[in-house]
Amino acid sequence: MSPEFSGKVRKEIDRIIARYPQKEAAILPLLHLTQQEFGFISPESEKLVAGILGIKPIQVREVVTFYTMLNREPIGKYHIQVCSNLSCSLLGAEKLTDYLKEKLSIEPGQTSEDKKFTLSLVECIGACEQAPCMMINFDYHGNLDKKKIDKILDGLE
Amino acid sequence: MAEKVLTQHFGLKNVYQIDEYIKQGGYEAVKKALKLKPEEILEEMKKANLRGRGGAGFPAGVKWGFVPKVDKPKYLCVNADEGEPGTFKDRYIMSHNPHMLLEGIIITSYCVGIHSAYIYIRGEYEAVALRLEEAISEAYDKGYLGKNILNSGFDLDVSVHRGAGAYICGEETALLESLEGKRGNPRLKPPFPASVGLFQCPTVINNVETLSNIPQIILNGADWFTGKGLPKDGGTRIFGVSGMVEKPGIYELPIGTNLKDIINKHAGGMKQGKKLKAVIPGGMSAPVLKADEIDIPMDFDSLVNAESMLGSAAIIVIDTGTSMLDVLKAVTKFYSHESCGLCTPCRIGTSWINKIVKRMAEGKGSKKDIDDIVRLASNILGKTLCPLGDAAAMPILSIAKKFRKELESRL
Numbered sequence: 001m002s003p004e005f006s007g008k009v010r011k012e013i014d015r016i017i018a019r020y021p022q023k024e025a026a027i028l029p030l031l032h033l034t035q036q037e038f039g040f041i042s043p044e045s046e047k048l049v050a051g052i053l054g055i056k057p058i059q060v061r062e063v064v065t066f067y068t069m070l071n072r073e074p075i076g077k078y079h080i081q082v083c084s085n086l087s088c089s090l091l092g093a094e095k096l097t098d099y100l101k102e103k104l105s106i107e108p109g110q111t112s113e114d115k116k117f118t119l120s121l122v123e124c125i126g127a128c129e130q131a132p133c134m135m136i137n138f139d140y141h142g143n144l145d146k147k148k149i150d151k152i153l154d155g156l157e
Numbered sequence: 158m159a160e161k162v163l164t165q166h167f168g169l170k171n172v173y174q175i176d177e178y179i180k181q182g183g184y185e186a187v188k189k190a191l192k193l194k195p196e197e198i199l200e201e202m203k204k205a206n207l208r209g210r211g212g213a214g215f216p217a218g219v220k221w222g223f224v225p226k227v228d229k230p231k232y233l234c235v236n237a238d239e240g241e242p243g244t245f246k247d248r249y250i251m252s253h254n255p256h257m258l259l260e261g262i263i264i265t266s267y268c269v270g271i272h273s274a275y276i277y278i279r280g281e282y283e284a285v286a287l288r289l290e291e292a293i294s295e296a297y298d299k300g301y302l303g304k305n306i307l308n309s310g311f312d313l314d315v316s317v318h319r320g321a322g323a324y325i326c327g328e329e330t331a332l333l334e335s336l337e338g339k340r341g342n343p344r345l346k347p348p349f350p351a352s353v354g355l356f357q358c359p360t361v362i363n364n365v366e367t368l369s370n371i372p373q374i375i376l377n378g379a380d381w382f383t384g385k386g387l388p389k390d391g392g393t394r395i396f397g398v399s400g401m402v403e404k405p406g407i408y409e410l411p412i413g414t415n416l417k418d419i420i421n422k423h424a425g426g427m428k429q430g431k432k433l434k435a436v437i438p439g440g441m442s443a444p445v446l447k448a449d450e451i452d453i454p455m456d457f458d459s460l461v462n463a464e465s466m467l468g469s470a471a472i473i474v475i476d477t478g479t480s481m482l483d484v485l486k487a488v489t490k491f492y493s494h495e496s497c498g499l500c501t502p503c504r505i506g507t508s509w510i511n512k513i514v515k516r517m518a519e520g521k522g523s524k525k526d527i528d529d530i531v532r533l534a535s536n537i538l539g540k541t542l543c544p545l546g547d548a549a550a551m552p553i554l555s556i557a558k559k560f561r562k563e564l565e566s567r568l
Contacts (some may be wrong), residue, residue, distance in 0.1 A: 019314075019316045021230070022337065022338075022356055024338035024339075025318075025338045026338065028318065028320065028321055029319065032319060032321065053338075063339065066324045066340040066341060067280070067320070067341075068321070069321040069323035070321050070322070080407050084487070084490070085242045085487060085491060086243065086437075086473055086488065087242070087243055087399035087400050087405075087473055088485065089487050090355065090479055091400070091401075106549060122243075122322075123240075123324065123494055124240065124243070124244075124491070125281050126239050126240070126244065126245045126248050126279065126282065127475070127558075128242070128243050128244070128397065128399035128400075128405070129398070129405040129406045129407065130405075131400075131405070133213060135281065138283040148358065151430060
């Protein structure tokens, strides 16, 4: 079944498009919405967005493949994104990644069998004062150690 | 402790809400500015010599002055992409005091004749984007945004535009491409954004911290501002300290504050039991300083003289227990991931260097590898459309030069 936005989301989309003098400028906001609604951006979703903006699906594909936050495959309910940049790696990000790999039995880039967790290594997320840090979906977690990771993950349903 | 400009309200609980902000004297600068002529504001801004806080350090007033007086819409793009590793200051400003930024946006727009502003914020900062949107909506409700602001006849719309994970979009022309709904590939300059920018129209692009300084400059004057920091380089900077220190965090201090003091006095010194080896003084793109080179004032010119740069004033502190090969690995991994792929030297060079460094880290390196890294990085430097190429080459070359012996010992 091809994806479709609800009436409420369509209204939100109209409001977003009205902010720009050119419709295409709304592409990133619309792709964020698409991901929020459907979990990831499928080729069908690309067509949907292209149709709304009056552009070719390939133009949407060009954008989707450029930005790391836009997922072209389904991901787990919780997307764990561990910062692997300098300030975090100075303070042990690599060991924590190993711990997460072991704990979740997945490698970075993979999703757990129960579809609960996806693990990713990301570049600096702008929370270096809390290094080592990670994001779970859009929530920031900093000053991590194994114990804190256990506690955070145990709290996720 | 020196007087704070940008972080003066950070201790107050609800200053992100407009009522509390107004109680603290908020929006007085906008009221004052709207009674001045745009030329008077521009004059004051040029006098204040507020240098860009994003990294390049270009004076804001001069930048605004480049916008041609043509009969076309003009735009303001606020650079809130904050992707430079080690940098997190703008997140603090936007979360703690979004209205200060909005005041800066209103005054800038009024001065330049802009009626439409976009805050381009990195996609990861979702919570911050929501806070900004709330602040914007409050400002509309109080009549500080929208049509006929405070009966001045001046109109301004502001909206938040979220990026989606790409360091390159912090580069101003890539940001414009991204905002227009394209891949974030930088543009060839000239033309500069001031004349041909967003939607082919004249555009001002300023960093969050830069704009947030403006309300206080308007209220207190350029002389007050230049009285802080250094005569040629006024005001304060929000130094973001991370890595092996006791108290990582943000510290707003006058420009020109000694790096040694920032680390030892303000950030609590080295983490217990650790010894200093090196400091990256201005975000990851800045060439590294050795432990004996940190007795230096943190201003644009002093760091250029030390063959480094102040950049985004993000200070990353590295201890003797950390291998510089591991630092090099993190640096080269980042740039090879973030190169947009448009320019061959950067696209091929960054990933090639990263492969060599990874091989070295696995203990399979040779002396020739270090020479190759230097050769490749030198061939990126100055040979790309945008500064990402230089940003990648500079730290790599500085580590290869200053820590060559250590790198060789790991072969």
